[in-house]
Amino acid sequence: MPMQQHGTDTAARTAHIIETLRGLEGPLLPILHEVQEAFGHVPAEAVPVIAEALNLSRAEVHGVVTFYHDFRRQPAGRHVLKLCQAEACQSMGAHGVAAMVSHALGVALGETSADGAVTLEPVYCLGLCACAPAAMLDGEPMGRLDAAAVREIADEVRR
Amino acid sequence: MMPVIYIPADSGAMALGAGRVARAFEEELFRRGIEAKFVRNGSRGLYFLEPMVEVETAAGRFAYGPVRAGDVPSLLDAGLLDGSDRHSLFLGETDKIPFLARQTRLTFARCGVIDPLSLDDYRAHGGLAGLEKAAALPPLEIVRIVTDSGLRGRGGAGFPTGIKWKTVHDAGADRKYIVCNADEGDSASFADRMIMEGDPFVLIEGMAIAAIATGAQKGFVYIRSEYPHAVAVMREAIRVATAGGVLGPSVLGSGHAFDIEVRVGAGAYVCGEETSLLNSLEGKRGVVRAKPPLPALEGLFGKPTVVNNVISLASVPIILDKGAAFYKDFGMGRSRGTIPIQIAGNVRRGGLFEAAFGLTLGEIVEDIAGGTASDRPIKAVQVGGPLGAYFPPALFDTPFDYEAFAAKDGLIGHAGITVFDDTADMLAMAKFAFSFCAIESCGKCTPCRIGAVRGAETLEKVEAGIRREENLALVAELCETMKFGSLCALGGFTPYPVMSAITHFPEDFAPRPRAEAAE
Numbered sequence: 001m002p003m004q005q006h007g008t009d010t011a012a013r014t015a016h017i018i019e020t021l022r023g024l025e026g027p028l029l030p031i032l033h034e035v036q037e038a039f040g041h042v043p044a045e046a047v048p049v050i051a052e053a054l055n056l057s058r059a060e061v062h063g064v065v066t067f068y069h070d071f072r073r074q075p076a077g078r079h080v081l082k083l084c085q086a087e088a089c090q091s092m093g094a095h096g097v098a099a100m101v102s103h104a105l106g107v108a109l110g111e112t113s114a115d116g117a118v119t120l121e122p123v124y125c126l127g128l129c130a131c132a133p134a135a136m137l138d139g140e141p142m143g144r145l146d147a148a149a150v151r152e153i154a155d156e157v158r159r
Numbered sequence: 160m161m162p163v164i165y166i167p168a169d170s171g172a173m174a175l176g177a178g179r180v181a182r183a184f185e186e187e188l189f190r191r192g193i194e195a196k197f198v199r200n201g202s203r204g205l206y207f208l209e210p211m212v213e214v215e216t217a218a219g220r221f222a223y224g225p226v227r228a229g230d231v232p233s234l235l236d237a238g239l240l241d242g243s244d245r246h247s248l249f250l251g252e253t254d255k256i257p258f259l260a261r262q263t264r265l266t267f268a269r270c271g272v273i274d275p276l277s278l279d280d281y282r283a284h285g286g287l288a289g290l291e292k293a294a295a296l297p298p299l300e301i302v303r304i305v306t307d308s309g310l311r312g313r314g315g316a317g318f319p320t321g322i323k324w325k326t327v328h329d330a331g332a333d334r335k336y337i338v339c340n341a342d343e344g345d346s347a348s349f350a351d352r353m354i355m356e357g358d359p360f361v362l363i364e365g366m367a368i369a370a371i372a373t374g375a376q377k378g379f380v381y382i383r384s385e386y387p388h389a390v391a392v393m394r395e396a397i398r399v400a401t402a403g404g405v406l407g408p409s410v411l412g413s414g415h416a417f418d419i420e421v422r423v424g425a426g427a428y429v430c431g432e433e434t435s436l437l438n439s440l441e442g443k444r445g446v447v448r449a450k451p452p453l454p455a456l457e458g459l460f461g462k463p464t465v466v467n468n469v470i471s472l473a474s475v476p477i478i479l480d481k482g483a484a485f486y487k488d489f490g491m492g493r494s495r496g497t498i499p500i501q502i503a504g505n506v507r508r509g510g511l512f513e514a515a516f517g518l519t520l521g522e523i524v525e526d527i528a529g530g531t532a533s534d535r536p537i538k539a540v541q542v543g544g545p546l547g548a549y550f551p552p553a554l555f556d557t558p559f560d561y562e563a564f565a566a567k568d569g570l571i572g573h574a575g576i577t578v579f580d581d582t583a584d585m586l587a588m589a590k591f592a593f594s595f596c597a598i599e600s601c602g603k604c605t606p607c608r609i610g611a612v613r614g615a616e617t618l619e620k621v622e623a624g625i626r627r628e629e630n631l632a633l634v635a636e637l638c639e640t641m642k643f644g645s646l647c648a649l650g651g652f653t654p655y656p657v658m659s660a661i662t663h664f665p666e667d668f669a670p671r672p673r674a675e676a677a678e
Binding site: 025027028029032054064067068069070082086087091123124125126127128129130131132134136139140141143144 | 385591598
């Protein structure tokens with residue numbers, strides 16, 4: 001069955017990731033980062049495999065996955081745009097930029113667009129506070145966002 | 160000599176287009192058949208001039224900026240490779256740019272100057288001199304020097320670094336750790352990021368000195384996930400340092416074994432608190448631990464652990480190299496040495512300004528930063544990140560010093576400052592402080608977990624004009640509870656931005672209809 005095939009595949013790939021990292025001191029976060037890198041999120045099927053290998057309860061692993069903002073339980077859009085909403089960016093109009101971006105992409109902060117093109121995430125500081133308002137598109141930093149930059153971002157994610 | 164062109168690969172410079180500028184230079188020089196050497200340096204911290212391109216000539220190092228990719232052909236036509244002044248973007252000799260010339264660069268002496276990943280370049284600019292001295296000293300002598308220098312934790316708490324090291328040194332254990340807190344989550348802070356991207360070896364050197372002083376075998380650099388470039392540079396720097404014998408089984412041939420590993424956070428602000436960070440490193444939820452036991456005695460995996468901020472550790476090599484007295488000579492009162500002030504938000508000249516303690520807030524924001532970018536009057540300056548107080552212009556005579564800020568019900572924290580112009584709504588900022596605390600609370604203690612939510616709700620009532628006086632009194636009482644009842648600084652310091660906003664900007668908490676009528 002395709003579903004089961006998928007589940008087994010997830011478990012096998014997760015087990016492989018665990019093997020490469022279990023020698024680390026405190027390996028859970030590195031493992032979760034690698035799992036998310038491999039699958040785009042932390043699949044529910046991966047949790048019991050990790051728990052078993054590290055001699056933890058599923059609840060403990062679940063607790064860690066859900067504690068940290070970074071770990072997703074569903075895949076993100078093809079692009080991830082992180083928009084800084086912290087104080088330094090607010091002082092330079094981050095709220096207005098967020099409204100422009102939301103409107104241009106047709107997606108609210110914290111959501112993924114219906115076509116799966118982009119996930120828009122609020123973040124609290126990217127360390128680009130002297131280049132505010134700032135954002136990060138697929139890991140690339142962007143500063144001094146204005147209307148023109150927002151149009152460029154919209155073109156990029158719709159390409 | 161072949162011209163050397165410096166184009167920063169620092170995240171801030173990249174955010175402003177340094178990558179496109181570098182490509183434009185490569186293409187244009189190739190087209191013209193000119194050979195040049197490129198160095199992707201860190202940033203000098205002059206973000207108002209980034210991307211800032213420098214060229215090294217026989218006559219010195221000259222800067223141009225802010226450069227856009229489209230400026231490259233005209234810059235080359237005007238003789239950039241010879242350091243010519245015939246272009247409007249010419250800034251002169253880099254070291255003579257006023258914003259830089261007025262600084263005292265000790266911790267950031269090499270940042271933006273050298274190739275971040277060249278150990279030879281690092282040595283040529285005075286690197287490893289501190290570690291070489293430390294390797295020849297008895298551990299307690301290193302601890303004494305750091306204590307005598309007056310260095311206090313630059314992460315925000317301001318605890319004397321030497322005393323922390325002494326506790327770890329004295330603790331008997333089969334294994335000890337040096338943990339570098341690089342979870343720089345405070346808005347307006349980017350000094351840690353700049354060091355990791357621009358001079359990573361100075362952090363490695365500082366950690367190795369801490370290891371020799373305390374007898375630690377293993378180090379971790381816990382970097383927030385919002386800093387992917389810093390993570391990549393630190394990992395590569397550790398690889399280079401290990402290959403070069405700076406790390407590994409015998410640090411610089413001293414016989415001390417010390418290794419460092421980079422760990423990446425996962426988007427939890429509270430993990431900047433040292434005990435949450437330790438839990439996170441252990442693979443647990445990043446909840447705060449009650450103290451005691453102190454991490455210095457029972458830290459990572461229950462072992463004695465030094466937890467220091469990036470800047471604290473990066474300041475140690477120069478203290479060992481030049482001596483405690485040299486460092487202590489800078490500063491005022493009990494705040495000794497230099498502090499990298501990060502000027503952010505609505506300012507004309509934003510960036511990193513390292514200076515001895517003692518500049519007044521007014522000098523920093525009006526003189527050095529040149530006022531607001533929007534050309535409007537300054538209304539408020541938040542000092543020390545999201546848990547720092549908002550200062551009105553009436554308090555601009557406050558000197559940058561731990562005790563002076565505490566006396567004005569504020570804190571210098573990690574020395575990040577955010578400037579707001581007169582369009583800022585301080586009730587909204589106070590509400591944001593509570594909301595941020597609610598989003599980031601680890602949930603362990605009640606004052607923070609519940610208090611932050613109730614605080615935001617109560618300020619919403621004030622905003623709506625519902626029993627204004629009564630609800631403001633309730634917020635003040637709630638802030639007392641959070642301040643004294645929270646386990647860590649997240650809940651404990653959220654009252655700083657809230658109460659300072661209420662105290663210094665009462666007009667923003669006055670009934671709204673009147674405020675509108677006044678406009």
